[in-house]
Amino acid sequence: MATPIGQTAFRPKAQTLSVYKQMEEDNARLILKYKKDLETYNKQLKQQLQECKVALQQGSHLEIYDTECEIHPSIHLPVNPVLGTASFTPNTTPQHHLQLALGTVTTSGQTSADQDRSVLASGDQEQSSKQQQTGVKGKKAVISKTPLSETKVVKEWESPCNIGSICPTTDGQVWTSNYTDTLTLLNREGKVVQKVKHTAGIRDISLSPTTHTLWVCDRQNNIMELVSGRLTNKFRTKETPLCICVTASNHIIVGMDKHICKFTTQGQMVLTTMAVGTGKPLVYSPWRMSECPVTHNVTVTDFNYESDGGDGKERVVVMDTDFQEVFVYRGDIPSTYKQTPQTGRVRFDPRDVVYDSVGNLIIRDRDSCRVLLLSGGGEFLRIIYTDRVETWAVGIDRDDVLWVVFGGNNVKLLLQYSV
Numbered sequence: 001m002a003t004p005i006g007q008t009a010f011r012p013k014a015q016t017l018s019v020y021k022q023m024e025e026d027n028a029r030l031i032l033k034y035k036k037d038l039e040t041y042n043k044q045l046k047q048q049l050q051e052c053k054v055a056l057q058q059g060s061h062l063e064i065y066d067t068e069c070e071i072h073p074s075i076h077l078p079v080n081p082v083l084g085t086a087s088f089t090p091n092t093t094p095q096h097h098l099q100l101a102l103g104t105v106t107t108s109g110q111t112s113a114d115q116d117r118s119v120l121a122s123g124d125q126e127q128s129s130k131q132q133q134t135g136v137k138g139k140k141a142v143i144s145k146t147p148l149s150e151t152k153v154v155k156e157w158e159s160p161c162n163i164g165s166i167c168p169t170t171d172g173q174v175w176t177s178n179y180t181d182t183l184t185l186l187n188r189e190g191k192v193v194q195k196v197k198h199t200a201g202i203r204d205i206s207l208s209p210t211t212h213t214l215w216v217c218d219r220q221n222n223i224m225e226l227v228s229g230r231l232t233n234k235f236r237t238k239e240t241p242l243c244i245c246v247t248a249s250n251h252i253i254v255g256m257d258k259h260i261c262k263f264t265t266q267g268q269m270v271l272t273t274m275a276v277g278t279g280k281p282l283v284y285s286p287w288r289m290s291e292c293p294v295t296h297n298v299t300v301t302d303f304n305y306e307s308d309g310g311d312g313k314e315r316v317v318v319m320d321t322d323f324q325e326v327f328v329y330r331g332d333i334p335s336t337y338k339q340t341p342q343t344g345r346v347r348f349d350p351r352d353v354v355y356d357s358v359g360n361l362i363i364r365d366r367d368s369c370r371v372l373l374l375s376g377g378g379e380f381l382r383i384i385y386t387d388r389v390e391t392w393a394v395g396i397d398r399d400d401v402l403w404v405v406f407g408g409n410n411v412k413l414l415l416q417y418s419v
Helices: 013-058 061-070 095-102 112-116 125-133
Strands: 144-158 165-168 174-177 182-186 192-197 202-207 214-218 222-227 230-236 243-246 252-256 259-263 269-272 286-291 298-302 315-319 325-329 350-355 361-365 370-374 380-386 391-396 402-406 410-418
Touching: 144 380, 165 202, 165 402, 174 202, 182 202, 214 243, 243 286, 252 286, 298 350, 315 350, 315 361, 350 391, 361 391, 370 391, 380 402, 380 410
Parallel strands: 165 391, 202 243, 286 350
Antiparallel strands: 144 410, 165 174, 174 182, 182 192, 202 214, 214 222, 222 230, 243 252, 252 259, 259 269, 286 298, 298 315, 315 325, 350 361, 361 370, 370 380, 391 402, 402 410
């Protein structure tokens, strides 16, 4: 009763399930019959053995011979049943069928709210080719997204509190902290939605890309998760945590002096960059971290302090999932890139990093008052935005809208792509 997948591939869901249910019932009946046949076969064998035993114990040689000849009916094992089977072959190109089923939408304009949400895609052809050159695989564009010729400020407001770390949520709000004992949740207009008090100073925050809960590290070596409005201790580190990053695999990466470590959510260490013997640390003075949603590389801003063994020149270190170095960026901008006097080169001061949905790296360059864009492979692409005051924090929401804090509390929502 084998059913080729081609016979069910385009059936309605209820009809397909009905076919599978019928197959299951038929298979169950076949197996039950086979079980009964085996029991009968076993019973017949026992009876024949008993007859042979009696003949051997009671009969003469001639009688034994005659009895052996009389036990002539052959007994055969029951034939194995052929069970019905089904296989599934996923459609590797569902886009065309989805378009036929759902149709298309044509609009004549966009509201400002639509513009804020219109960035749900993967890169254009140019961006895709750059990613292919850097080894990024497995992502296919659903809606083509192209860089705008000029970054747009879609919203701007003054925050009621200074912001040193910022994590946009999935519902259009944003968690913030500033090295104090308070977490503040703001809405898209900058109004306070919620405040969470803690007993110690908060060093850094990170939003889980899978559970969407907020994780926190503090100055007393605590790693915590915000659950139902309360900070819950999950585990402690031996050294003071400087920064934190929750990965798509639900691991907790914690940056400490001269190394970073990957933990389970219960605090079991699974990986570290700590130098062994005379080896040099991969990271000296970590400050902020981010995981790429495409390659799952981890990027760390490294102050590279001489007191930690570094050379004192700040940098951005990118490593793979095994904490092996992929590349190091030190702020170089190609001479062919046209800069205005406002974007002219000053000391590279990377203080924060985030990734967009297609794997591009966004760097907050504090002293230069600007935000830089690199490809996932480390190629400089452009300066996204430059302000007149220092950049304090940068975050990105699921629509690839950048939330950038300038001068402590001036928040700007930046749109750098168009559909």
